[in-house]
Every structure is written in C-alpha cells, then in structure tokens.
Amino acid sequence: MQPDVTDEQIVRRALADKEEFALLITRYERKLARYLERLGVPAREDREDILQNAFIKAYRNLNSFDPELSFSSWMYRIVHNEAMSFFRARRARPTVHYDEEGNTLLAEMKDDAADASAISDLRLSSAELEKALAVLPARYRDVLLLRFFEDRSYTEMSDILELPVGTISTLIHRAKRALRESLSGRITYE
Amino acid sequence: MNNQPRNPEDSLTKRVLEQIEGERVAPRPRWEFVLENWFFWTLGGVAVALGAFAAAAALFEIANAGWAFYAKTHPDLLTFFIQAAPFLWLIALAVFIFVGYTNIRRTKRGYRYPFWIIACGAVLTSIVLGTALFAAGFGQEIDEAIGDHPPFYRPVVVEEHSWWENPSRGLLGGMVVAVSGANDSFTLQDFNGSSWTIDASELSTTSLAAVERGGQVRVIGVPDPDATSTLEACYVFAWQTYGAHNPAPPPAPFAVIPPPNETIAPATRSDECKGIRPYGPPRAAPGE
Numbered sequence: 001m002q003p004d005v006t007d008e009q010i011v012r013r014a015l016a017d018k019e020e021f022a023l024l025i026t027r028y029e030r031k032l033a034r035y036l037e038r039l040g041v042p043a044r045e046d047r048e049d050i051l052q053n054a055f056i057k058a059y060r061n062l063n064s065f066d067p068e069l070s071f072s073s074w075m076y077r078i079v080h081n082e083a084m085s086f087f088r089a090r091r092a093r094p095t096v097h098y099d100e101e102g103n104t105l106l107a108e109m110k111d112d113a114a115d116a117s118a119i120s121d122l123r124l125s126s127a128e129l130e131k132a133l134a135v136l137p138a139r140y141r142d143v144l145l146l147r148f149f150e151d152r153s154y155t156e157m158s159d160i161l162e163l164p165v166g167t168i169s170t171l172i173h174r175a176k177r178a179l180r181e182s183l184s185g186r187i188t189y190e
Numbered sequence: 191m192n193n194q195p196r197n198p199e200d201s202l203t204k205r206v207l208e209q210i211e212g213e214r215v216a217p218r219p220r221w222e223f224v225l226e227n228w229f230f231w232t233l234g235g236v237a238v239a240l241g242a243f244a245a246a247a248a249l250f251e252i253a254n255a256g257w258a259f260y261a262k263t264h265p266d267l268l269t270f271f272i273q274a275a276p277f278l279w280l281i282a283l284a285v286f287i288f289v290g291y292t293n294i295r296r297t298k299r300g301y302r303y304p305f306w307i308i309a310c311g312a313v314l315t316s317i318v319l320g321t322a323l324f325a326a327g328f329g330q331e332i333d334e335a336i337g338d339h340p341p342f343y344r345p346v347v348v349e350e351h352s353w354w355e356n357p358s359r360g361l362l363g364g365m366v367v368a369v370s371g372a373n374d375s376f377t378l379q380d381f382n383g384s385s386w387t388i389d390a391s392e393l394s395t396t397s398l399a400a401v402e403r404g405g406q407v408r409v410i411g412v413p414d415p416d417a418t419s420t421l422e423a424c425y426v427f428a429w430q431t432y433g434a435h436n437p438a439p440p441p442a443p444f445a446v447i448p449p450p451n452e453t454i455a456p457a458t459r460s461d462e463c464k465g466i467r468p469y470g471p472p473r474a475a476p477g478e
Contacts, residue, residue: 015217018211021210022206025206029203048202048205052202052209055202056206056209056210056215060215060218061217061218062217063217063218063219063220063222063223064218064220064223066298066299158301158302163301165302166304
C-alpha cells in the first residue's frame with residue numbers, strides 16, 4: 001500500500017501501467033464489498049462478481065474519470081449501477097443488511113423526531129430495521145444507506161447517484177419520514 | 191457477468207488483472223469521452239435552438255392573432271384564446287425543451303443541475319432567441335414554411351382570415367383595390383378573391399386614411415346576413431403584420447388624406463353605424 005499517494009495520482013499512473021490499477025482495487029475492494037452487502041447482495045460470490053465487473057468497467061473508462069470528483073464517489077457510482085443491473089437481471093428485491101452503522105440512522109431519526117421527549121430511546125432489533133428498510137422505495141433506501149451507513153456527504157451522494165444535491169436533501173428528508181412511519185409500532189418507547 | 195471459472199483462492203485484484211490481460215482490456219481513449227460530452231451538449235443546444243424557432247413562430251402567431259378585435263370575432267375571450275393559441279408551436283417548444291433537458295442531463299456534470307434550472311434556462315434561452323428571430327421576421331418564415339403542412343393544423347393567421355369573412359357579423363378583411371373619387375366607397379378584394387363594394391360614406395377620417403393608404407384592411411360594418419358584394423363600413427383598420435419577414439412597402443395612397451380635424455362626429459353618424467363599436471361585441475344583424 002502507498003497511503004501517501006492519492007487516488008487521482010494512481011489513476012494517472014494506471015493509464016500508463018495497468019499493474020498500478022491493483023492499488024486502487026486493494027484500496028476499495030473491502031469498502032465496496034461491504035456497500036454491496038448493505039445494498040442487499042447477500043452471496044459473497046455475487047458480490048465478487050459485481051466488484052470484478054465494476055473494476056473492469058472502471059479500468060475501461062479510466063479516461064472518463066473527472067478529477068474534480070473524488071475517485072471514491074466515481075467508484076461507488078459504478079458499483080451502485082452494477083448492483084442495480086444485478087438486481088434487474090435477477091428480478092430480485094434487495095434486502096438491506098443491517099449492521100452497527102445503522103445506529104447512526106436511528107440516532108439521527110431520534111434527533112429529528114418532532115416530539116423528541118416522547119422518544120427517549122429507540123430500541124430495535126436488526127431484523128426489525130432490515131424489515132423496515134426493505135419496504136422502502138429503492139431511492140429512499142439508497143440515500144439512507146449512503147448517508148448513514150457509508151457516511152457519504154451530500155455532494156458525494158450527488159456524484160454517486162447522479163442527482164442534484166437539492167434532490168438528495170429532499171430524498172433523505174422523505175426517506176427518514178417514510179422509515180419513521182414504517183417503524184411506527186415497532187419502536188420501543190421508554 | 192464474468193464467464194471465466196473462478197478460483198476461490200485468487201484475490202479480486204489478481205482476477206481483475208488477469209481479465210484485463212486475457213481480454214486485452216484497454217482504457218478507452220480520452221477523445222471518445224470528450225466527443226461524447228460534446229455530442230450531448232450539441233444535441234441539447236440544437237434542441238434549444240429548435241425551441242427558439244418554435245418560440246419565434248409562436249410569437250408571430252400570438253402577435254398577429256388580432257387580439258384587439260376578439261370581442262368582434264368571438265363570443266368570449268376563452269373561445270378566442272382556444273382558437274388563437276399557437277398550440278403546434280407551443281407543443282414543439284415543450285418537446286424541444288424536454289429533448290434539450292435530457293441531453294444536457296447526460297453531459298459530464300449535467301446531473302448536478304436541478305431540473306428547474308435546466309428547464310428554465312432552456313425556456314428562457316429559447317424565448318430570448320425566439321424573440322430575436324421574431325423581430326428579424328423569421329417567425330413568419332417558419333410559420334408559413336412549416337405551419338401550412340400538418341393536415342391537423344392551420345396557422346392562426348390563416349384561421350384569422352376566416353374570422354374576417356363574415357359579413358353577417360359586419361366583418362370583412364381583404365385588400366383595398368380601388369377607391370372612388372369622392373371617397374364615399376371603395377372596392378375590397380376579400381381573402382377568397384371576391385370583390386366587395388364598401389360604402390365608406392360613414393367612415394371617420396382615421397378610417398378613411400386607412401382606406402386611402404391601401405393594402406390589407408379590416409372592415410367593421412353594419413351586419414348584413416344577405417350581403418354578397420356590398421357592405422356599409424363603420425370602421426376600417428389597416429391590417430398590420432407584426433414581425434413580417436419582408437414588410438411590404440407602403441402602397442401608393444389612393445387619395446390625399448384629409449386633415450385630422452375633418453372627422454365625423456358621433457352625432458352626425460347614420461343610424462346604421464350608431465352603436466357599433468370597433469372593439470366591442472358585434473351588433474346583431476337586422477332580422478337575427
């Protein structure tokens with residue numbers, strides 16, 4: 001690993017020497033595999049296939065990478081689009097995988113609650129949150145995952161999902177409201 | 191998806207590099223992406239430019255629909271609006287703006303712009319360019335070159351001619367072809383080519399000036415459902431074409447225009463023209 005070398009520098013090098021591209025794969029494969037798992041690709045083999053396709057696509061389109069974006073956002077976009085193609089091909093509805101980062105989402109929702117005093121704590125099992133996220137429309141699920149599980153900024157999300165920042169903000173607001181409604185009845189109040 | 195058999199021991203990096211090597215995958219050249227980006231910008235720009243042509247034609251039709259006389263030609267403003275609105279051009283404008291939007295959205299950073307910014311930008315650009323084209327006379331060119339062709343559509347200007355072929359409502363439009371020496375009548379050739387003898391004895395100086403100037407005119411007269419070749423005129427207005435491509439040179443005047451103080455006072459008007467207003471609803475024809 002060369003932590004002091006930026007992604008953009010590696011991209012420039014990889015255009016001349018494909019072996020350099022390996023550095024980018026090493027940097028992002030775990031992060032992106034976890035993202036795919038959260039998006040709802042449960043099988044490891046499927047995740048690896050999607051990642052392999054995504055990295056090949058990235059290499060083929062390396063000259064289209066815009067250095068004004070972060071390489072990370074660009075790579076997330078490719079993986080996101082590959083995952084969507086995967087779901088379409090399988091005609092499968094993704095099931096979101098909940099992990100500890102989901103607590104950020106719950107904490108945020110608690111902060112956003114109109115009557116914060118009424119919700120002093122949110123206690124949910126991972127299965128309940130997964131179920132609530134699974135019934136949300138795909139656009140809502142995507143923004144919640146990127147924002148609260150992947151910790152992406154609005155600008156990065158705009159670049160990943162190819163939507164204006166204002167739309168991202170609106171989607172997050174609506175998604176949280178939809179999730180709150182979906183969770184109503186399952187939330188434990190103390 | 192990958193068709194190559196997977197060795198579970200291989201790392202993702204190894205598999206990707208092997209595939210790059212085995213399938214001779216190479217980065218697409220930069221110029222392809224630059225060209226692609228320019229292609230979408232160009233398509234977007236062309237769509238907005240075509241929108242400007244549609245806007246110019248729409249403005250030409252709106253400007254020449256004869257809004258001032260709607261109460262004479264139509265029962266109410268809504269009916270007039272439905273017949274006078276240039277729907278063909280407005281639909282074309284909307285389509286081109288949508289095409290422009292979808293192409294600009296597909297450019298490199300097009301996704302960053304909200305819909306309303308691109309749409310408003312495209313609409314404003316089309317309208318500003320369309321206004322310039324209209325002012326330069328291209329609105330008429332486009333309207334006449336394209337608007338005449340669709341079988342389901344008749345340009346508003348052509349439609350408007352039919353509204354002024356209605357002597358039973360006292361409305362006639364056409365070309366002044368001759369004026370009598372005494373200025374008490376003139377000959378009008380309507381849009382169908384028929385000749386009319388118009389009684390001008392009740393006309394005010396302003397109306398007479400329009401007659402004497404010649405060219406196309408609108409005649410508002412005494413409604414006569416039986417009229418086939420004569421009409422008593424109460425008002426005559428020059429038929430102006432706004433945004434004409436080649437404005438016709440003013441025709442040679444038929445007579446010396448009398449000074450403006452020689453007007454016919456309302457009190458001296460005949461009973462026939464009394465109560466007929468140029469911009470008000472038509473008076474019912476006798477017997478209607």
